[in-house]
Amino acid sequence: MWEVVKSVLAAFLGVQREQQRLKDFEKGNPVAFIAVGIVMGAVLVGLIVLVASLAAG
Amino acid sequence: MRTLLVWLAGGLTLVGSSQVALANGWNMPVGVSTLSGEIYGLHMTIFWICVVIGVVVFGVMFYSLFKFRHSRGAKASNFHENTTVEVIWTIVPLLILVGMAVPATATLQKIYDPSEAELDVMVTGQQWRWRYEYLGEDVSFISNLATPRAQINGEEARGEHYLLEVDEPLVLPVNRKVRFLFTSDDVMHAWWVPQLAVKQDAIPGFVNENWVEIQEPGIYRGQCAELCGVDHGFMPIVVHAVEEEEFDTWLAERKEAAAEEAMGIDREWEMDELMERGEGIYSSICASCHQPEGQGSPPAFPALAGNEQLISDKDWHVNKVINGVSGSAMPSFRNTLNPVELASVLTYTRNAWGNDTGEVVQPAEIAERLEE
Ligand SMILES: [Cu+2]
Numbered sequence: 288m289w290e291v292v293k294s295v296l297a298a299f300l301g302v303q304r305e306q307q308r309l310k311d312f313e314k315g316n317p318v319a320f321i322a323v324g325i326v327m328g329a330v331l332v333g334l335i336v337l338v339a340s341l342a343a344g
Numbered sequence: 345m346r347t348l349l350v351w352l353a354g355g356l357t358l359v360g361s362s363q364v365a366l367a368n369g370w371n372m373p374v375g376v377s378t379l380s381g382e383i384y385g386l387h388m389t390i391f392w393i394c395v396v397i398g399v400v401v402f403g404v405m406f407y408s409l410f411k412f413r414h415s416r417g418a419k420a421s422n423f424h425e426n427t428t429v430e431v432i433w434t435i436v437p438l439l440i441l442v443g444m445a446v447p448a449t450a451t452l453q454k455i456y457d458p459s460e461a462e463l464d465v466m467v468t469g470q471q472w473r474w475r476y477e478y479l480g481e482d483v484s485f486i487s488n489l490a491t492p493r494a495q496i497n498g499e500e501a502r503g504e505h506y507l508l509e510v511d512e513p514l515v516l517p518v519n520r521k522v523r524f525l526f527t528s529d530d531v532m533h534a535w536w537v538p539q540l541a542v543k544q545d546a547i548p549g550f551v552n553e554n555w556v557e558i559q560e561p562g563i564y565r566g567q568c569a570e571l572c573g574v575d576h577g578f579m580p581i582v583v584h585a586v587e588e589e590e591f592d593t594w595l596a597e598r599k600e601a602a603a604e605e606a607m608g609i610d611r612e613w614e615m616d617e618l619m620e621r622g623e624g625i626y627s628s629i630c631a632s633c634h635q636p637e638g639q640g641s642p643p644a645f646p647a648l649a650g651n652e653q654l655i656s657d658k659d660w661h662v663n664k665v666i667n668g669v670s671g672s673a674m675p676s677f678r679n680t681l682n683p684v685e686l687a688s689v690l691t692y693t694r695n696a697w698g699n700d701t702g703e704v705v706q707p708a709e710i711a712e713r714l715e716e
Binding site: 300301302303304305342343 | 425427430431434449453
């Protein structure tokens, strides 16, 4: 699970190690990546909203 | 040593050319409002960040092209992927962007805070003029281009403020926070005065806000900044910033004049006074489309002189001026002109250029029509 989160974070930045990418494609479960991606996307939006409302407050 | 000289020359050229640009007024002005200096500072900060990035990126590029050229036997190193380099060139721009966003957001927040304004001015764009309304003061007027047609047609030499002069400037006090409410009667316009650092869209059906606190009395000029039709370049803005006492006196005078005008609606007007007034209104508002001699430019802008329908049907004529013609360039003047002005321009167009109907359109009957 931690591996999946790390890979999604790397995808957010747009940079991934080749070794890790191969590993993900061989052993990973696509559903897990999609689910974690959606959840972390929502978390990112929430964080931006929080920062913005703090700044505006 | 030689490389150093090249760098030095390049750097000097860059700084020199930016100084030339500033001196020639090609840059945005520092401005005269409480926020304009801050906006200018932000603009220059970001400009210099971009200059540094440009110098570094192109410097490395040109240096590499020169130093590792083929004729010197340079060999390309073939490799694929380097995570460290990729992380660096992702993180560095991210930090630069966030670094620029922090001061930019701080300034934006100030721009979007029109609270505690002491004066509200409604600014309405219209093809092709601006209307200003001092909210709660019963003072409103329209501001038309004042450059003579002869200059525009090239028959006369251009004046100093060619296309940047109006018949009635917007008068504002210095040292008071003034809130603007922008909207439009027809298409999108944008009210732009560089010295005030205000550039805001005027959109039909929407009200946009902005504000300004001018620090120096003076005359500040601007233009419509949203392509809005054939006369887009002919709807300038002139702001006349005056001392507070002078503004209060001016506003009181305008209020009085407006009240007097309102009283004048009920009395019986003479043909001559309506004709005289109507001629002025016609030339500043109607003539740009229907032409100074009422000949129009068909098919877009019908002729008024000798127009059979206009001459024979007063009711039809009054209706077109008050309500406009939907789907055409003819706007409704219901909110732009007051009953006396409407009656004047109607009387004028019904009697000028051989349209000798002999009819006087009274302000009172127009006032009645407007109530309907
Ligand atoms: Cu416009």
